[in-house]
Amino acid sequence: MKYIILSLAVFLSACSTTVPVKQKFPDAPKELFEKCPNLNIIEPGKTAITDLLKTVVSNYALYYECSIKQEGWTDWYGEQKKNFDKANEK
């Protein structure tokens, strides 16, 4: 029995193989990590419609800036996934 175990161990040792290759998870650009800022509010005491309009315009701009970042994340994920899949296909 011990000869069988020994011979099995010897023969199976030829099958042991470690693959020392690791794929690093890509780092996303730091620009995408910036948080979307809070929207602006109209300062107390300002009652002109132009102040209201200016605040609304700057809030629209903040929305679109945030939307650009979100789009950036979507593009980043899509492109990196394509790249990852390409590297891993056989």
Place this chain on the structure above:
Amino acid sequence: MWQLTWILSFLPNWFWILLLIGSIASVILSRFFLVYKLPMKIGGAIGLILSVWMLGAASNEAKWEARVKELEEKLLVAEQASKQINTEIVEKVVTNTKVVQGKAKTIIEYIDRWNTKEVIVEGPERIKREEVIKYIEMCPVPAAIIDAHNAAATLNKAAEEPKK
């Protein structure tokens, strides 16, 4: 057990080929030597098994090394492509953000012109501006509307969980 394989792997490949040939020869020739028949047969069989096993292991190792190298090359290409993707995305984000900020600034500057009575333009644009300025002076926005706007602009605070 891998240590044994590791030590034996230092022997060159030709050694195992030579051992294989020698072992086959030993098994075949054993029938002609009556005295050394058994030792030659046993030695030949052991040598045959060992050499075949080591040649197989070496071939397997070479196959895996080739795969590792291939994978490393693929990963290097992927890493470079990943950096290129990041650069392109950052460029796109920065450019688009600048465009949005620039356009917003232009609109705000345009609105600011309605805050001054020093209208330097002439023609229909002057009439339009004067009308707007008149409207701004006459119609202050009620505080309730401003409060409603501010409440809407801070909606995200309602979604934040209260800190414990």
